[in-house]
Amino acid sequence: MGSPEFAVPALRALHAAGHAIAAVYCKPPRPAGRGQRETPCPVHRAALDLGLPVRTPARLRRDAAEHAGFAALDLDAAVVAAYGLILPAPMLEAPRRGCLNIHASLLPRWRGAAPIQAAILAGDAVSGITIMQMEEGLDTGPMLLRGEVPIGPRTTTPDLHDALAELGARLAPEALALNPPAVPQPEAGVTYAPKLTKADGRLDWRQDAAALDRRVRALNPWPGTFFETGGEAIRVLAAEPATGGGTPGTVLDSEATIACGRGALRLTRLQRPGRGPLPAADFLRGFPLPPGMALG
Template identity: 45%
Template sequence: MALKIVFMGTPAFSVPTLSAVVAAGHQVVCVYTQPPRAAGRRGLTLTPSPVQAEAERLGLEIRSPLSLRDPAAIDALRALDADVAVVVAYGLLLPQAALDTPRHFCLNGHASLLPRWRGAAPIQRAIEAGDATTGMMVMRMEAGLDTGPVAITREVAIGASETAGELQDRLSQISASAMVEALAQLEAGKLAFEDQADLATRTGRTPIYAKKIDKAEAHIDFGGDGAAIARRINAFSPFPGAWTMVDFGTGPERVKILRAVAAEGRGGAVPGELLDDAFTVAAGTGALKLLDLQRAGGKPMTAETLLRGAPLAAGAVVNGLR
């Protein structure tokens, strides 16, 4: 028999899972999502979340409480009489009272290989750290942050110049299939969990907190290791977007760097110095090649296209302009 499910999610990342759960024949009795947010240049337009838009398309009931700590909100959630809650990037902490409302439990789709990268930005931090792989996990939620036991693991390789946006898109599809598998196992009475302490012992993965990205981290000064800088650029693409200052002959301007890859350095070059006319930049150690960029007010483009209209010669220095 189909499960009665409460779905909780907000961004585009969550949408494939909601769609897949419905397509698998389960009864989604209600969708919880963050309230519409101000958008537009002047912030005058309220825009529903991607999950709300999908729920409306599917004709599902939608709720957007500001908190789940209010006893009335818990009573309303409990009254749905759900078998299980499916939570994917909801954006609100679930207190124990909320976790206890489904007949079985709350299942969370988490984008890392737990116990590594618990927290707010697991996809970005995995790329930034140079992890060779990451993945999606379906876990049983506890009151602690991403500490619950794990049922399903799907591991994937991280590409050498893959951005967080690209990896997020891949993982969102994997999240959908993994959650549908977990629900099928639950229906069959075969869903089993492994404690994260045992998982850490078996895999050698230790807990690391994936802290929320501070926009100040996105300023690139090229003083560090070239490979590490390239990873940071890719991790912060498309949001918040790594940036540096470049002078194309009309004065310094802020330029977003959307993709980069490690490259060979050259002795004697100062950090930020262009080593060729194709945007290979010297770092404090080694170098990196900038592949995709975006000038202020412009569209994303390859370095080749950008330099065709605004050439820079080897020896020019970005972010420290001389």
């Protein structure tokens, strides 16, 4: 049970391990592209490639027919990874070994919707995967297996996403094979990673350069980070801390170095609305940010 690219390695690993996959659940196809054609999600496409049956219910909570259909699969276990729909109690209880979630953090840190981004935003030195026995609470279930992934000073969300997806693909078959004892999550150290919005991407130059650097690395490609100038929202696709200082938001030099609350941030890849992304040097030839200019 999963939908985005994060869940594809786990699906392929379970299939390669020889498990009899009774069904693959994912979110329904959605309109995409210029023609708004109905497009299946990455897990849907991977399941079709593997010749597996796919189910795409639009809702689950109060749909007794879906609950009955799930129970009729007579499952030993369900493996869940970023599915996108909340599983109601009748479905959580239907498999003999319950529902196992591949969660992209070292629980109880970063329960919730955006644990990968939250770890980078907070400056964590390590993230990981927790294989968790699901219950009705938000990522509160007992833990079966954990594995760690380091977060380096230049790690981006795509970097960490891919590393955690591969780790989850290794740990999920291991959890099914070993059936380790479930360990309750500690009560101390609980943090939450709420769902992100576009507003989270606005760069506040009053913050430290290190915090803004983490925000750029954490929130690209979505929701993206940006600042406003000349009536346009300019996307910042990549940046790095730099030396310098001044009034926050002031352009310091001809290389798009911006003063922050502490230190400075050099913008290295930018994009105007409706245009393609460009290295900063190319961007500045068509859209100058002269020294002394104040950015919003």
